[in-house]
Amino acid sequence: MYAIINIKDKQFKIVENKYIYVPYISMNVGEKILLNQVFLFFKEDKLFLGNPFLDNISVKIEILQHIKGNKIIIFKKKRRKGYRVKNGFRPLFSKIKIISFLEKKK
Template identity: 80%
Template structure:
């Protein structure tokens, strides 16, 4: 099994080849292929590669499949005995991506 831990929008994700994953919204069009170059960790055939902080010889090629909204998150503020209540909410944006391949530079 080959996998990598990468940085996408300041969050770390474990990516496995030919799998799908939902990540925070990536500002690219649907169907676009992107190279991720901020790879912290790479594992292949029992060999481990650690970056300091990133691995410079390894990139991850992904494809944007769709942009969706997540479940609604409610924000409720209240001050007791004051009659103050505010209810707000939002739906976070996510991108569904497919990991195509891991590219190793020589």
């Protein structure tokens, strides 16, 4: 059983009781969130596709921690001008755990 969901305009394939790193979610650690932007849901040899999202399926997640990723270096240079600038940043990520898939009965 897995699903493809939308978190911060990025798509992730999720499996129940697994951990993934997603772009920073501005909620406190330990909070549980219900996500309802599910593109695809696969369960017991049945595939459900949304148009664009599925209405009757949502995903319950828990935020475990907020971390910084590896440093990304931005280097700018103009040749023969003596212009060189080195900059960088560390992107923020949130580690989340997928608790369960919730299906609403019609």
